Amino acid sequence: MDRYTVISADCHAGADLLDYRPYLEKRHHDDFDAWAATYVNPYEDLLADTADRNWNSGRRVAELEEDGIVAEVVFPNTIPPFFPTASLMAPAPSQQEYEQRWAGLRAHNRWLADFCEEAPGRRAGVAQILLNNVEEAVREVRRVHAAGLTGGILLPGAPPGSGIPELYSQTYDPLWAVCAELGVPVNHHGGSASPPLGDEPAARAVFMVETTWFSHRALWHLIFGGAFRRNPELKLVLTEQGSGWIPRVLDMLDYYHGRLVAAATRANTAESKFGAGLADSMGKGPSEVWRDNCYVGASFMRPHEVPLREKIGLDKIMWGSDYPHDEGTHPYTREGLRIAYAGLPRAEVAAMVGGNTARVYGFDLGLLDPIAAKIGPTVEEIAEPLTKIPADATSPAFARGGSVRVW
Template identity: 55%
Template sequence: MPEWEGPERYTVISADCHGGGEIHEYRAYLPARLHEEFDRWVQGYKVPYPDLLGDNGKRNWDSDRRLRDLEDDGVVAEVIYPNTVPPFFPKASLTDQPPAANAGDLQLRWEGLKAHNRWMVDFCAATPGRRAGIVQIMLHDLDAAIEEVKWAAAAGLTGGVLLPGTPPGSGLVPLWEYDHYEPLWRTCEELGVPVNHHTGSAAPPMGDSLIDKVVFLTEVSWWAHRAFTHLIVSGTMDRHPDLQFVFTEQGTAWIPEECRRLDYYWARMGKAVGSQEYEWGHTLVNSMSLKPSEYWARQCHVGASFQRPAEAALRYEVGVDRVMWGSDYPHKEASHPFSREALQLTYNSIDPHEVAQMVGGNAAKLYGFDLDALAPIAAKVGPLVEQVYKPLAIEDIPKGADKCPAFVGLPGAVRVKP
């Protein structure tokens, strides 16, 4: 192992976890004028996801249980994306922001989303310095969204803002329309608020058949990747150079190729006189100061959920300072409770200085975690640096670990310890 003068254990911060309130908890966070409306609505509400039921569901809102789970998994702090269903929503808000049937319905959903944000403030306050909650917004009313971002920053939600997608058919203004969204970008930059784009909300609505769901699974990340291009061509990254963007649970391997692809088009649009690319794109390209790959290096980060070994091999192309590992707790595909093995599988034989950045340091810098304050906890529960450096033997992969993509595609016959 290369010379390492750091602590014996890594300080692991998961940049991709999920949580939310139990549905009845949200009532206290709604305006009193909506309590009767909520009581009527909740009577007909049925939990749409099995993993939100029973003991599994409690992982989203039981603070003590959640803390134990994460520490047992070697994780000392987390960035929390939404997971449960807010009041008046038909399903989880992370993956579905459908246009409302009427303005009243839309307004109710907005109040439900704000209730979630206020719940999140209290949930993060229960463990000071160990949770960075993300504020949810809707893009149907930009002024209201901006006010919510300001409120969240003042209230202590250090995870930044969750940027919804603008899929075709949603009726929302596309993200490449800079003039429309400029007030939001300006506000986030002034407040130092990261803009997070999680996979799920950018895809068009899926059908109910199993084939529909398979298509959704195979395309959902691709739809999310498009936001990177849209934010570049809009001029947003050029005009707001201090604004930071995070692309989470979308994989890592797509980034180098996408940067190369876009750089190719930028070169064609900028210099290939007489080409179709030049005719359509030279005005745009000549108005910008950087290539797409340079915008990535300056302003973008990847929430590298359950990163695979092959993706870690691309860390120099992505940027070692751009990668933020995540466990995706408590989702079915999460590395929990096998995160120690997942980290060893992915980061073995890699310089511990680089690993320390990717598994905690980068997230701490972006989201404002205090590494010194977390160090005593990490000294008790964090993965051993020496252990992570060793290759993980196939026979040491725990039974059931292949639910997590980090363990998928390993060469040879997979054997697991009981």
């Protein structure tokens, strides 16, 4: 083809609040009615005229196709039943809240399965779980897999003070095992692992500085915790956390791995206790684990990240538009692709904008390529350097600064 098959590895959707009710078990209906009657949505974008992009299937398909996108990985966005905020941002539930929160997430997962069926083969829905009870999480993984959600699961964060075990804990081994067994990707999304910081101006600024770092923690927790040694088929996807950090963090993790494993052989040193048992528990080194098991949902990949693509791994990078968020590339996805990928070899662009995502999430290119042949961006178009940033573009893909090159 002379067009790219573009699959967004990072989009968001969810039901309008009251539309979740039919997806709840009937025993929760009265509690849901009472909760919904007094609930005040804290997010302006979910109250605006454009909020229906989250659940209006026809509008969504049309706007994505206008942007040249044929398929999407669908993360959550709206407020599930019984949650104070979006599930990505909500604190870990207390025991009293736990049952209702689980009911709300199951309702979202049921709704999402139906939503994906409205565009067969073009949506890979990411199911939601809680970590308070691993056996219950395992049951939900099996249920959503059988229901046809091909996007895998959204791994909640375990920030300090959450009251649940850290992600390196072997408590979660049954969860990693079922995901590896079923080929279910484990997705960890930016913004999902920060501890509550309050709402002062400084707190909001600190959140912006630290939120991606807290999301990155899942990588070294699972590596050092040995999740990939015990489950060699496990796939971890880190989404909307940037991608330029990966090479230097892998270098750092390799350094500590080598240093601690070596120290463990010298029993009389102060460091020996830090590396004791590490080599046996985690197996391969961090860079090898990244090579064999990990991927990055490189949402609206920025120009300064692109030169690092070989160090990150050309087979690891999955571009995403972040539709329908303000920081997403819509309606300037073609320009966002041009500013990042103009001048690169066609095969490399094809892999990053769709091929890798199809492989990781199981999209059928035989179904999607004919659609892309009609609406996808042309190879010639993406090869043309972007000389002017759209005046009303809001995505960080177009951010000005010394590390961002504009032709």
